[in-house]
Amino acid sequence: MRTYYSAGYKNMEYLIILIILLLISIFLEWKYRIHLYQSKKERLWIPIIFFIIGVLWDSWAVYRGHWNFEGQGLIGIKIGYLPLEEYLFFLIFPYFLLTTYRFFKKEIYSPPASYIAQLTYPRQPLSQIFVPLCYDKLHISLTL
DSSP states (O other), rough: OOOOOOOHHTHHHHHHHHHHHHHHHHHHHTTTTTOOOHHHHHHHHHHHHHHHHHHHHHHHHHTTTOOOOOOTOOOSETTTTTTHHHHHHHHHHHHHHHHHHHHHHHHSSSSTHHHHHHHOOOOHHHHHEEEHHHHHHHHHHHHO
């Protein structure tokens, strides 16, 4: 059975997803004190570089007919060849990726020294034991 959104939310699907990603990123950066940039200059220029490259790439692809942004899920505002949501994507998504990468690098890739003891005598929930195991398998596969 298909579920249909009301007309207002149906045209804002892409924008809602971007807002959720932005809120997750802001929360992770605030809660875990993740610092993505060393200076205000980096905080300004790195997103601008992502933005320019993304806009040029997508505009060229739409112009050449490789893909388009027609249909539902968009609010309907276009600037040049691209919808407003796509411009926001180039600002929000790199921020989301960098934030989540730094979160996982900080939290998962630095397992506690006592994780071997947890494996031999587990009194912790399985989720706390499974993460270091994933790290070992990932580390082994990357080094082979």
